[in-house]
Amino acid sequence: MIKQKLSPIYFILFFLVLLAPATLQAKVYIDLEAPSIRQLPIAVQDFLYTGSPARNPEEERLISSIRAELVDALTSDIEFTRLFKVIPKEAFIEDPAEDRFAGKEINFREWRMIGADTLVKGRFQIQGDRLTLDVRLFDCLRERLILGKRYIGSISNPRKLSHYFADKLYEELTGRKGIFTTKMLFISNATGNKEVYASDYDGKNVVRLTRNGSINLSPQWSPDGKKMLYTSYKNGWANIYMLDLRTGRDTVVSKKEGINIGGRFSPDGKRVALTLSEEKSPELYILDLDSRDLTRLTDNYGIDVSPTWSPDGKKMAYVSDISGNPHIFVLDFPTGKTRRLTYKGKYNSSPAWSPDGDKITFARSNTGAFNIWVASTNSDKEAQLTFEGNNISPSWSPDGRYIVFSSTVRGVSSIYIMQADGTGLLKVTTGVGNETTPVWSPFLY
Amino acid sequence: MNKYLKFLSVFVLCLALVACKGKTLLKEDVSGQGSEEVVVDDGMVGEDFMEEDVVEEDAGKKAEYAELEPGDALTKRAVDTGELYTVHFDYDRYNIRDEDKDLLRKNAQWLKLNPGVNVLIEGHADERGENEYNLALGEKRAKSVKSFLNSLGVDSGRLSTISYGEEMPMDNGHGEEAWSKNRRAAFMIRD
Numbered sequence: 286m287i288k289q290k291l292s293p294i295y296f297i298l299f300f301l302v303l304l305a306p307a308t309l310q311a312k313v314y315i316d317l318e319a320p321s322i323r324q325l326p327i328a329v330q331d332f333l334y335t336g337s338p339a340r341n342p343e344e345e346r347l348i349s350s351i352r353a354e355l356v357d358a359l360t361s362d363i364e365f366t367r368l369f370k371v372i373p374k375e376a377f378i379e380d381p382a383e384d385r386f387a388g389k390e391i392n393f394r395e396w397r398m399i400g401a402d403t404l405v406k407g408r409f410q411i412q413g414d415r416l417t418l419d420v421r422l423f424d425c426l427r428e429r430l431i432l433g434k435r436y437i438g439s440i441s442n443p444r445k446l447s448h449y450f451a452d453k454l455y456e457e458l459t460g461r462k463g464i465f466t467t468k469m470l471f472i473s474n475a476t477g478n479k480e481v482y483a484s485d486y487d488g489k490n491v492v493r494l495t496r497n498g499s500i501n502l503s504p505q506w507s508p509d510g511k512k513m514l515y516t517s518y519k520n521g522w523a524n525i526y527m528l529d530l531r532t533g534r535d536t537v538v539s540k541k542e543g544i545n546i547g548g549r550f551s552p553d554g555k556r557v558a559l560t561l562s563e564e565k566s567p568e569l570y571i572l573d574l575d576s577r578d579l580t581r582l583t584d585n586y587g588i589d590v591s592p593t594w595s596p597d598g599k600k601m602a603y604v605s606d607i608s609g610n611p612h613i614f615v616l617d618f619p620t621g622k623t624r625r626l627t628y629k630g631k632y633n634s635s636p637a638w639s640p641d642g643d644k645i646t647f648a649r650s651n652t653g654a655f656n657i658w659v660a661s662t663n664s665d666k667e668a669q670l671t672f673e674g675n676n677i678s679p680s681w682s683p684d685g686r687y688i689v690f691s692s693t694v695r696g697v698s699s700i701y702i703m704q705a706d707g708t709g710l711l712k713v714t715t716g717v718g719n720e721t722t723p724v725w726s727p728f729l730y
Numbered sequence: 731m732n733k734y735l736k737f738l739s740v741f742v743l744c745l746a747l748v749a750c751k752g753k754t755l756l757k758e759d760v761s762g763q764g765s766e767e768v769v770v771d772d773g774m775v776g777e778d779f780m781e782e783d784v785v786e787e788d789a790g791k792k793a794e795y796a797e798l799e800p801g802d803a804l805t806k807r808a809v810d811t812g813e814l815y816t817v818h819f820d821y822d823r824y825n826i827r828d829e830d831k832d833l834l835r836k837n838a839q840w841l842k843l844n845p846g847v848n849v850l851i852e853g854h855a856d857e858r859g860e861n862e863y864n865l866a867l868g869e870k871r872a873k874s875v876k877s878f879l880n881s882l883g884v885d886s887g888r889l890s891t892i893s894y895g896e897e898m899p900m901d902n903g904h905g906e907e908a909w910s911k912n913r914r915a916a917f918m919i920r921d
Contacts, residue, residue: 500894516862518897523892546865547865562866566870567870590865591863604862611863632859678860696857
């Protein structure tokens with residue numbers, strides 16, 4: 286009797302334990318840890334304008350250009366990851382004008398027929414200069430809504446709304462933070478002088494940050510993405526400045542005699558690693574931004590430049606020619622010991638520590654051209670990532686999945702992004718021209 | 731049996747609630763994100779600009795210098811171009827080449843003969859490699875020239891240095907011919 290009464294309860298409890306994690310936790314659609322990843326088929330339907338009807342051809346054009354920007358930004362973001370198979374629009378059966386936005390209105394069978402496991406639908410409206418975007422991601426196999434969001438932004442930058450949704454979509458499907466709202470800093474001499482520019486990660490939405498007509502170099506993000514360090518000759522000498530990207534306030538960080546170059550924020554943003562020469566050789570120092578205390582890290586006859594902090598702030602890699610040629614060394618702050626990281630190549634430069642802490646990417650030249658390499662920080666493994674052209678200045682995406690760098694052909698430089706294993710090379714078009722030293726931002730939101 | 735049904739219905743309700751949670755539309759306001767509205771014009775930051783010395787060269791005045799010998803080439807070069815002899819370097823090196831030491835000895839001799847003249851030694855690199863390393867390389871080149879002149883008895887107070895790295899090439903070409911011209915230390919007369 287007791288047995289008969291208890292067993293169904295046990296059964297239900299067992300059922301609850303089994304189901305609870307599955308319903309509470311989001312399903313992982315794309316497992317980034319998997320040895321080989323099946324591309325997730327996705328359809329992105331043209332977004333439907335649901336605002337008040339256009340009164341003239343001008344409004345008509347605005348609506349269609351905003352639609353194009355919204356869909357293009359989202360589709361480019363999705364394609365950028367190489368984790369999706371984007372179903373071509375020609376295959377779509379459902380007419381976007383039908384306005385089927387609720388899960389129960391959608392004929393998921395039609396979408397499954399064209400191989401779309403997932404579907405993105407969007408509706409937008411315009412009120413004055415405000416743009417409202419409702420966008421939803423559906424699972425066509427389970428016939429359910431995965432994600433629904435509303436974004437309100439400016440009609441002057443519709444792409445930004447799509448980038449926000451792409452971040453959320455990526456996070457929902459992979460469990461990792463998306464990089465689609467991140468940005469880049471880079472240098473271009475398009476005006477005749479090297480000035481600092483910022484753009485979205487995809488090269489769009491370019492803003493010029495300096496306009497002093499001198500030479501501006503080595504832009505670097507603060508860890509919170511709100512400030513920038515850069516080296517400039519605007520007062521005649523190579524000094525380091527800090528620009529507040531929100532207020533435009535520009536301050537001197539270091540203007541000692543000799544060169545003041547290559548400032549890099551510590552992970553906590555309180556200190557800056559830099560190279561100063563004063564009356565000596567170019568040596569590495571750490572400047573405490575509050576106390577202005579300066580600590581010298583190197584002391585030799587050679588060149589010590591291009592520091593990069595480990596993500597935990599306990600180590601620093603840099604370039605030194607102390608062994609005769611430029612090689613990469615790693616200084617361990619707790620022990621004060623320095624270890625040589627590279628032995629190969631005639632010229633190793635511009636190290637950048639990976640966000641996960643166990644890799645350093647750098648540029649290496651054996652004969653003439655430079656290529657991008659990656660070295661493990663806890664073994665002696667190295668791998669060459671690029672093989673053609675002249676490639677320098679690598680910088681990691683904040684999720685560590687991509688590396689941006691500049692590539693030069695006969696003096697004209699362009700920005701490229703590749704996956705961290707060297708595959709999937711993609712040229713970034715900013716429209717500015719002759720771009721060098723791209724630096725990927727941290728996560729900004 | 732009723733008990734189990736009750737239990738089951740509560741369970742189903744729970745599931746439904748969990749499922750509904752995922753459907754909530756969250757409003758995210760993208761407006762007011764300050765970093766989009768970058769207002770930058772560092773030409774306006776006047777205070778830092780005024781603190782530094784501005785180097786001004788008087789291009790109109792033809793200087794009169796003491797000559798090494800009547801009509802010598804170095805004095806003529808100083809008058810015509812405002813520069814003394816330039817020396818060049820091997821790739822990624824900052825030691826002075828033996829064949830350039832005579833040029834530097836002439837520069838030193840001339841500077842001793844013209845004690846009122848100060849010079850700015852500009853160190854430069856070719857375009858290969860990274861800007862930062864090249865800035866340091868140009869600095870090392872300028873400094874090694876300065877210390878060589880200092881060792882020949884020219885007061886170091888008369889010799890200032892600056893590095894332009896790869897930023898100011900003499901020749902805009904992209905081969906060894908251009909690069910060898912660009913790896914240099916130039917002497918710019920300051921007064």
